[in-house]
Amino acid sequence: MSSAAASTRRGRRARARPPRRRRYLLDRERILGPLLLLPAVLYLVAVVGYPLVLAIMYSFSDVVLGSPRFDFVGLQTFRRAISEPTFVHALEHSFLITGISQVLVIVLCTVLAFVLAANFRGKWFLRFLVLMPWTTPIALGAIIWLWMLDSIFTPFDWFAQKLHVVAPGGHLVLLGHEGTALGSVIAVQTWRMLPLATVIVLAGLSSIPRDIEEQAVVDGAGFWRRLFSVQLPLLAPVILVAVLFGVVFTFTDMAVVFILTGGGPGDATQVLPSWAFYKGINGGNLSVGAADAMFMFPVLLGLSVLVLRLASRVGGD
């Protein structure tokens, strides 16, 4: 809103309404705007900004749970954090789990969005089922997966026995082996992030102008040609936004690992957030935990800048 336009409107209003009542201070946009905005901003500074600064300070300090001590120790805490072999594993797993699950999400959410954009019987039911992994609190979703993956009474074991993958009476113990445990965490993260990504891509799909599609049909483009030359290029920015959210939420999640595997077997599924929790809360070493978590920060910062640039570019149109 340009100030010129605002002042003409104010002028028009003044002409239309003679000074019938006094103008309130709150009628002034310059005062009312900040006044309405300030409480929310202050609250966010207090519960997000301040702890974020503290988290950065913690990672350069020697603070522990239950003690008022607070000394700056420079990079010593980071050195201690990095020196633990589990940390290196956690860093690797964080990237591995996020990377693989979100590549899967990109592919699956695009296909699923096309399915949900079509008309067919029972679509509402599919939409309902598709949303459930996202609407259910993740801790409860993870508990259900724990039952399916970890117990010896799972349908997976039953199939494995029928197909003679394991001996009769034998069991897969999916969460007990390094590879399958990591694969399980990746599967659950994919399962959980698919709905949000699909919903975002579906919204993008429905905003593709109809004439572009129709023109492509008139021009004789077949299904695949339309898909790869018309629709996917138009959808690419939306898919990018969807997957950026997925990356942020997956990279920073600890509930799935905490409930499914507790980081095990060994360190096979430990990720940065879960490791930060074990060190910081269970181990009581707030500074080392904060330093562990702080390794997520550069990635998050980069992603946030990317999201915001995308958002403001769209906003600038």
Added chain:
Amino acid sequence: MAVRGASTVRGRVTLYVLAFCFAVFCGFPFLWAGFTMFRQDSDLYNTQHDPFEYSKPATLSHVTDLFSNTPYLHFILNSVVIGLATVGITLVLGVPAAYALARLTGRWGVPMAIAIFAVYLVPPTLLFLPMSRLIVTLGLQDSIWSLVVVYPGFTIPLSVWLLVGFFRSVPRDVEEQAQVDGYSRVGAVVHTVLPLVVPGIFTVIVFTFTLTMQDFIYALAFISSSSHMTISVGVPTNLIKGDVLYWQSLMASAVIVAVPVALVYNLFLNRFIQGFTLGAVKG
């Protein structure tokens, strides 16, 4: 629209096959949970039994057990109280802020809206350690109010983002006319604009509430006694006694929450998509 090309037989078959596969991938865990929760122990815990059929009659005992012998109802009650209180704080702070961003802040509106939304991307896993110490300083450790204090940190950003979009969809003329009719600026907003964004506010209430139920790490770090736990933390940590897992009850506890939440969410989904994707975008 997109896949009107799927009118050939091959297209229809592919469509249904894909739809079925996605339904299984997304929905099977819940189906399995619902299938498990009514089984008798002697039926469930026997590897000789076909897991896809009931060898013994269904029983409600594990479900009633959940309500009578575990703190499950406490968890639900805590989650509801925390959710409602967070919704209250979010609306009181978020509605005025969103209105200001939509109407009053001029060219700073869009960048400010985006900056506030960026706060949504700061994860609890980065903040929970200093936060747990702050909570102790505030004397709120092991209290549900500790969560009411921190949850608006992620619900306000998302709500403001959605609300800015809803406020923008109301034509300016509406409130200008009200001011011509003699209302003050604030009076005009309260009497004309707010009633028009009521559906948007309901959407925000639903999403704020479900967002508070998603949290795991704050509740896990701040709350220690079972009577103060939320659903998300109480079920995985407190319904497991030692190494014994009461699977039917655990599955029931998940299904009882998951189904109603998903139903309500579906009602508001279209409006959510509209707000989420158009938030600060439509200028």
